Amino acid sequence: MRWVGNAAGVIEGENWNTIDRHGDLRWRSIEVDTPLRRLQWFWHPNSARR
Numbered sequence: 001m002r003w004v005g006n007a008a009g010v011i012e013g014e015n016w017n018t019i020d021r022h023g024d025l026r027w028r029s030i031e032v033d034t035p036l037r038r039l040q041w042f043w044h045p046n047s048a049r050r
Contacts (some may be wrong), residue, residue: 004032 002017009032017028 001032002028007033009033020043 004011011030011032015030016049018025019028020026028039
């Protein structure tokens with residue numbers, strides 16, 4: 001697994017993530033952090049419900 005490189009949860013265009021080990025081309029999935037509540041990373045007492 002590889003991190004996509006930003007914390008906005010956005011991937012521009014296509015994102016090919018292959019590695020070549022010992023002449024064997026393999027695909028790896030990517031990982032991205034994204035806020036769960038309207039651009040906030042953590043719960044706050046005044047957060048609106050979704």
